[in-house]
Amino acid sequence: MKKILFVCLAAGLFACGTSDQKAADGSALTGDTKTGGLTASPKADAVIDTANFTKIQWLDSISSNLGNIKEGQVVEVSYRFRNAGSKPLIFASVSASCGCTVPEKPEKPYAPGEEGVIKAKFDSKGRAHGEAQKMVYVQANTDPSMTTLNFKVNITD
Numbered sequence: 139m140k141k142i143l144f145v146c147l148a149a150g151l152f153a154c155g156t157s158d159q160k161a162a163d164g165s166a167l168t169g170d171t172k173t174g175g176l177t178a179s180p181k182a183d184a185v186i187d188t189a190n191f192t193k194i195q196w197l198d199s200i201s202s203n204l205g206n207i208k209e210g211q212v213v214e215v216s217y218r219f220r221n222a223g224s225k226p227l228i229f230a231s232v233s234a235s236c237g238c239t240v241p242e243k244p245e246k247p248y249a250p251g252e253e254g255v256i257k258a259k260f261d262s263k264g265r266a267h268g269e270a271q272k273m274v275y276v277q278a279n280t281d282p283s284m285t286t287l288n289f290k291v292n293i294t295d
Contacts, residue, residue: 192223235273
């Protein structure tokens with residue numbers, strides 16, 4: 139009986155792992171028929187295709203001090219940018235250093251000269267009093283492809 143159970147379990151695991159591949163972010167991978175490679179999405183492709191790189195200009199400081207806030211308060215920080223290059227600006231991902239910070243990822247491509255905003259909300263509920271420094275990681279079709287935005291707050295009673 140144990141042998142039959144083991145064989146069924148092994149066959150099930152083998153069948154599950156043969157064709158449905160996922161990227162690190164959980165999205166389905168698609169095949170590239172020209173190269174035989176796998177990619178996560180067109181946005182991910184834009185970040186690695188140097189022919190489509192553009193320049194991002196941060197219109198505000200990428201480092202902010204939001205001052206004092208009361209524990210439990212939710213604050214929003216904004217980072218304005220401009221596509222200073224000659225190709226469309228595409229954001230592959232925007233993520234935060236922890237779950238208390240939730241960034242909004244721009245979904246559309248930004249034409250050369252076009253401006254936009256990346257916003258992030260920080261929830262101080264349950265956070266220790268004192269200074270908190272948080273990071274927002276932005277990956278786009280720029281060189282370098284990753285930019286770290288950061289802010290700090292002082293959490294009080």
